[in-house]
Amino acid sequence: MIIALIEHDRGKLNESSLEMLTLGRGLGLPLHAVLIGEAARPLADRAAAFGAATVHVVQHERLAEYAPEAWAQCVVELIESLKPEAVLASGTDRGNEVMAHVAAQTRLPMAANCIEIKLGNPCVVTRARWGGSLLEEARLNGSTHLLTVAPLAVEAVESPARSPTINTVTPTLDDKVFRVRVSGRVEAGAGKISLAEARVVVGGGRGVGSAEGFKPLEELAELMGGAVGCSRAVTSLGWRPHAEQVGQTGTRIAPDLYIACGVSGATQHLIGARGSKHILAINTDADAPIVAAADYAIIGDLHEVIPALCAEVKKAMA
């Protein structure tokens, strides 16, 4: 059997978990989902709809807030009692974190961000490295394989839903595993369009030339109801805050349109823009990699092109 850790925040499901379940149910073994904390119990039906035949709800009065070591301890107890072939989680901040704690505690190997899994001994996986710009085929030796699934590697597809068998378990958790837990929260600023969720992103690279040079990009983003993004060259120069950086060590965006202005299109930047439905590149250099990666391109100086775009958008919207 396989156990699959469903990621949630105070009962709100992280949708990557559904992709993980979709991949997991195709591996040829019964799939059991794990929900940690009472707040997650209502997610049992979603887990079943995506392939979990059994759902373990882990109940404990101190599990209301996320605590990585405590979550890992719950998984370790399930490994000991159920002896699964593999444990799956999503390759998100929390998924990778909890699984790494499980790995550290059990001294088992862990493969992060898998896109293909062949169970067996050894277990053979294909996983994302370099933020997804390279793949690795790797073999894992161990009694239980600890694997996280790269987000967006598979599409979440429902399976014919059954009503799941629900099993409630109460773990023994000592104080130590609560040393690190969420003790406070700052909610997202209301009204601001977040970069990760914006429908249009206007991104600027070194070609913008200065912090002030971003004014026209801001105007275009505002006209189109979008957000401003940038490259690492720009954050390193201190022109824009890191929160706006698109790429491997920044934010991954998924807009309908990404307008990349004065960005060369380095691999680490493109990785972050891969979720874009369409890319429009504005660059003086027709041979820049961003142009090859784009659907549309304007060859020219962004300082002339963007004001013209703003004027034209205003006309179209009038």
Place this chain on the structure above:
Amino acid sequence: MNILVCIKRIPATGGKVSLTADEQEIDTRHLGFTVSPHEECAVEEAVRLIEANGGSSAVLTLGAEVSTEQLRDAMAMGIDRAILLETDGREWDAGSTAAAIVEAVRADGMNFDLLLFGNEAADTGDYQVGIRVAHALGLPCVTGIKSLEIKGGGAVAKREASGGWDIFEIPLPAVVTVKEGINLPRYPSFQGRLKAKKKDIARAKPQWNGNQMEKARLKIPKEQEHQVEILGNGPGAAPKAVEVFQKLGLFQK
């Protein structure tokens, strides 16, 4: 306070990479080397914390002799001393890397209040070396940190969560893995470079006990073939671009 930072030498790729004939490595014949941006920020954070609180900082890497280049870069930014865990250049998996780091921490006479790591290495992206080290040393660990404040005997660490922040209050000593954005790393000064050049690097040769996760080979993912439509040159292309925006339905509410 005493701080250890762990960094890893990686090829500085940007454009398309090619692999060596045996598909084990990136072909680095025409590439320079660097460390992950997360680790560069970890180094900067260590330097700032020591500037503010006093104490001493050390940087450590496990890798081949050539990795001394990255250790010296970190010392040029202001780290006090460096430790090289020298290997023959083969890839150590996360478990064996962590075990070697743990052994080196125990062997080092200094008691570290803080061990800083990158959230993930840029090349392997294993997401686990810091956490494995924390467990072995019995220390608490917070990951993906973009803000760190030392307060009394502990620290307040923040990590981004769905547009907002999760806050963690942790006791010290602790392991903290950081993400780029926690600070803006300084460029090493000329003097810093000179000083770093003269410093000794402590060395140890950890024992190789084999990997639990074996790399069979690397692969370059297939990119989907697609065509780019050039809308025109210069500002004259704007009307055509706006036609495209309309076609994509971007002006509908």
